[in-house]
Amino acid sequence: MDIKKYKHIIWDWNGTLFNDIALCCDIMNTIRKRRNMPQITLEKYRSVFTFPVKKYYEKLGLDVSDANWEKLSHEFINDYERRKYECILFDDALPTLEKFAELGKTQSILSAYSQHTLEEIVAKFNIDIHFEKLVGLDNIYAASKMDNGKKWMGELRHDNHEVLLIGDTVHDYEVAAEIGADCLLISRGHQVKENLAGCNCTILDSLSEIF
CATH class of the missing domain: 1.10.150 (DNA polymerase; domain 1)
Known part of the structure; x- marks a missing residue:
């Protein structure tokens, strides 16, 4: 995967950066x-x-x-x-955020977590400085990130495949495909690797394997 071509990284939160x-x-x-x-x-x-x-x-x-x-x-x-x-962040979460920042990539979070609690917990771990925007849901039912993803992608105004979505579920892959972003899945999260295998994207075991 050629990380250099991406201008913006959209992160999933639960199971990708946050080990819950x-x-x-x-x-x-x-x-x-x-x-x-x-x-x-x-x-x-x-x-x-x-x-x-x-x-x-x-x-x-x-x-x-x-x-x-x-x-x-x-x-x-x-x-x-x-x-x-x-719960805490995965050990390689902060180093990966810092590495992307060093490379000049802007970053955001797109989560099925409620907006208020997403903002609260990201601030608690002192990593909010790394994100251009935090995009959560307005309810507690964790139904889908699709609509918020489309809206945020429109605001970013990047061309297709200049944005990389990093997540840990098939839903993250589906969201990426729908909004025109490339996708990278991490297999240690909320879904087993076998369930991710049908997704047409790169699948890694951990964030430390990106660089």
Whole structure:
């Protein structure tokens, strides 16, 4: 992959820069325990996780009917917000951000995280200086980043393939394809490498492999 050709890097947050995979699995197991459902392994979590997350809940046998989905969403996000600072950035996240900055690349985050909490957590880790813009959702349901991605790509005003989106899920690949950005997927995140294999893009095991 020729990194030099890109003018802007769009980052996914959860599972790409921020290592919250084990926490999300643990919270799901807490939700399941409250309903007397069997626990799942981290590998099982990563093999079934998908977007929209409602489908992932459904795959795990949870009731996602309208009224219950509202309850499940709040249950997850309340536990997540209470425990999010148990998690840290991946070890190679900051060095990679700094390297892109040294190369003169502008950077942003496009996330399924809510806007307010995205801004809060990025500031907490003192890395907001690296980003031109943080683009999150206006709700807690983590449905899709597609619309926000299209809008942000339009604001960037770069030609197709001058922008690289770095993420960890098939949804990140789908967003990149839709908005006209190239895509790089990191396979240690919320989805196993086998689930990413059908994506027509570069797949690496870690950010440290980029340079």
